[in-house]
Amino acid sequence: MERAVHDRGAWPTVEPIDRSEHELADWELLTDALVHSLAGEDLMNVDELRRGIESMPPDEYERASYYERWLYSVETILAEKGVLAPGELDARLAS
Amino acid sequence: MTFRVGDRVRVSDRAHEGHHRTPGYLKGRSGRVERVHGGFTNPETRAYAGDGLPERTLYQVLFGRDELWPGAADRTYVDVYEHWLEAV
Numbered sequence: 001m002e003r004a005v006h007d008r009g010a011w012p013t014v015e016p017i018d019r020s021e022h023e024l025a026d027w028e029l030l031t032d033a034l035v036h037s038l039a040g041e042d043l044m045n046v047d048e049l050r051r052g053i054e055s056m057p058p059d060e061y062e063r064a065s066y067y068e069r070w071l072y073s074v075e076t077i078l079a080e081k082g083v084l085a086p087g088e089l090d091a092r093l094a095s
Numbered sequence: 096m097t098f099r100v101g102d103r104v105r106v107s108d109r110a111h112e113g114h115h116r117t118p119g120y121l122k123g124r125s126g127r128v129e130r131v132h133g134g135f136t137n138p139e140t141r142a143y144a145g146d147g148l149p150e151r152t153l154y155q156v157l158f159g160r161d162e163l164w165p166g167a168a169d170r171t172y173v174d175v176y177e178h179w180l181e182a183v
Contacts, residue, residue: 003119007118007119010118010163010164045141047141047147048141048144050114051113051114051143054114
């Protein structure tokens, strides 16, 4: 049975998995806080977070880091629910 | 169908469109119920703005050393929802 890109438990890897601890950047900490705040406001739950990540095109999924996937999902889910208007984020970033 | 601790079960080998919590490497594999966690909302509908009701029973299932990867040194425990389990 074909498995989706996120369903990677037990996939063989070319290189050993890097298990070292690493520092998180500020934007990664903020992304984590954002997702928990959205859950606290009942705007988005963890299952929706997962579903948004799983909706990524496989090549984007492979390129993205852990918290980049979270951001992709937040934008996807909030746009879908109308919390974010179409183009709202791009407009804010451009201003 | 409900299960009890000690029951032999097989993970359903079926495709599912959309979010679900059953990893591909378990599908079609057999194990034994180790623990009944109780009822939890269903992520398959909660992922799409649903309320996740009715709750589904979640089980801890033990997969033996040779069931998933022949020769592996470890046993594997995975939580699996009731509607993904079949009686063996």
